[in-house]
Amino acid sequence: MPHVISVNLARPRPNPTGSGVETTGIDKRPVDHAVSVRPPGPGPGPGAEEPGSGLVGDRVFDRQHHGGHDQAVYAYGRENLDMWARELGRELGNGSFGENLTTSGLDLEAALIGERWRVGAAGPLLEVSAPRIPCATFALWLDERRWVRRFTERALPGTYLRVIEPGEIVAGDGITIVSRPAHDLTIGECFRALTTEADLLPRLLDVAELPEYAREVARKRTAPAPAPEPAPAPDRAG
Template sequence: MPRLLAVCAVHSLHPDAGSIGVTAIDKRAVEGAVRVGTLGVRADVQASRKHHGGPDKAVYAYAQDDAEFWERELDRKLHPGWFGENLRVEGLDVNGARIGEVWRIGDTVEVEVTMPRTPCATFARWVGGSASRGWVKRFSDEGRLGAYLRVRRAGEVRAGDAIAVVSSPEGAPTVLEVYRA
């Protein structure tokens, strides 16, 4: 059964060479119950609201299977939140989720899949070292993108909560199909 492995929020802001001058990509797992509202996970920050955040990008989900793939590729441990995700999930094909698909997390929170993550130069700089060269293309080509979510029903979630696919619109494109279109 799909479940939530970790809920993540910003750990610290880091200087960044991009136009904003700072990034909030450094997210870490938060202990206990965490409130999720229409603009995301409580205590989280998006340094660039132009490209992150808002109702349609309130929460970013990433699959444990995809994280493990990148751990092998990069030969290092990638803790929950390393991809800038708010939710690290297990047993759910995030990239195969259909746009408009609704998930219930725990007892109350409902989220809707809205769009794929588009990797950027900030993400490449975060990866660092020799792996950062060509990272955006490499990450894109693998199709292990993760998905942005809209919060349909606010509430609290915690690591270990079950995730149920409540509805999936037949014929709607998947996260990966939208990205590749």
């Protein structure tokens, strides 16, 4: 049965990117107790409510780009961590990719945008929202050459989740998919559309469950180029 292997919370550390955000929460470590999950408020963006994460005890520090309703929880599959560990020749513990939930038994890239999961018998209701797009903080944290490109080319991004109903999560909780939307846009297709396969972008435009920031990217990249202004008529006076 699909389940949560570990619940991971941030250990704040200095941010190496030099972006102006002095602290990062990408270093996430498993905890051995139940964690409360609740909607974190709007965001990301200036003035968005703290703490950004949907997990009590977790933190999101770069609120300009991360956290908020559409990025409340990040899940990554243990199966994909194991694949990367073999490829990179290093151990990758639960939480190594900055994920809040390390899962087992789910193909996260095949999850539909907007499908809903019940975690535990009476735990929170979560909704698949968008793929994770790799950033400089992630690359510096992994300390692997060409990491953003490698992660992008492999197209195994994991998924962000919204919190629809609050509850508690503990390692070992089962994950039940309780509903799926009528469309067929998956996390994997959405990721490829936003990164390497622009021909997929039109599929994003009418998916209401997709975050507005992703649909705005799709609108801008698929908008027709403006027609050139006509050249002025030659001046024949004189």
